[in-house]
Amino acid sequence: FLPFSLKNALIKFQQVMDKVLSSLSFFRCYINDVIIFSNIP
Structure with missing residues (x-):
């Protein structure tokens, strides 16, 4: 739910x-960015 x-x-x-x-x-999550960490080089 986001307010108007x-x-x-x-x-x-x-x-x-x-x-x-x-x-x-x-x-x-930072402001409107989602950062996903991975172990794959």
């Missing part, structure tokens, strides 16, 4: 992504 108010949209998006990806150690 643009001033709070990024904050809410960050909170949702942190909650969804918190159990996965190979994911990081």
Whole structure:
């Protein structure tokens, strides 16, 4: 759920992504970027 108010949209998006990806150690979310770590060279 994202609010319609643009001033709070990024904050809410960050909170949702942190909650969804918190159990996965190979994911990081920063603002609107999702970083995926891998062991493959």
